[in-house]
Amino acid sequence: MTETPAIPDHRPVLDHGFVRLDAVMADDLSVVNAARVSFARRKDAMDASDEGLIRFLMRERHGTPFEHNSFRFHVRCPIFVAREWFRHRIGSFNEFSMRYAKATDDFYVPAPEDVRSQVGKPGAYTFESVDPELAESTRETLESVYRTAYEAYEQLVEAGIAREIARCVLPVGAYTEFFWTVNARALMNFVSLRAADTAQREIRRYAEAVESFLAEKMPVTYDAFVANDRTSP
């Protein structure tokens, strides 16, 4: 059997989504050199004192040296996840247009174990598993609504209605795509908020994917972030 090679810059997320690292200009050395320019000093390789400096900057929340880098992500996620994501203003977005292109017929159907109930009150909700029959019937309801919505969309487009109007029938479970370019400081803020237990499970999965790229490209910075209770500097 031929093995499928791993795609290192691509992380599948949910049923039809992904996070792909489209381009990156990021390393730990940029943090150190940005901080040391204050003393007109520059290094070409990291050593133990540089690692200590990064931990110091993180701990003392000297945030700007963590801004001299860039991650460009290509993301495919449900619209409701994108809405949460776009609240993060420090970064640049460009999104797929349902005015100009035909909408995708991919919709998010949670895996049975992700169908959940909401217990408690605002600020203190817990989300608990439901019995398998309810999980299955929920999935069937979603699939049926998605099917009907997409048929209506296609009929409207077929009848000559502009895509920008026809899209009104599509639910927030429809998938969208966007590019997101962000520096490590804003990325840590995103991960801190969106990979947390309090964030919605679906965006949390995406936050975990982008977090894995941060850990890979800036390992010293990432370790310092984790050691600092995952608080962005």
Ligand SMILES: Cc1cc2nc3c(=O)[nH]c(=O)nc-3n(C[C@H](O)[C@H](O)[C@H](O)COP(=O)(O)OP(=O)(O)OC[C@H]3O[C@@H](n4cnc5c(N)ncnc54)[C@H](O)[C@@H]3O)c2cc1C
């Ligand atoms: C669990 C959870 C629940 C949420 N629920 C809701 C909700 O019910 N309703 C809702 O509307 N939003 C909600 N949000 C979104 C939240 O209020 C923020 O808009 C979002 O998390 C972006 O965070 P941010 O402003 O830190 O990020 P960014 O916009 O990326 O900003 C990064 C940092 O830059 C600084 N900054 C950016 N813009 C400004 C500014 N204008 N003034 C001063 N400083 C600035 C701040 O230090 C900020 O932390 C929720 C978020 C989470 C994680």
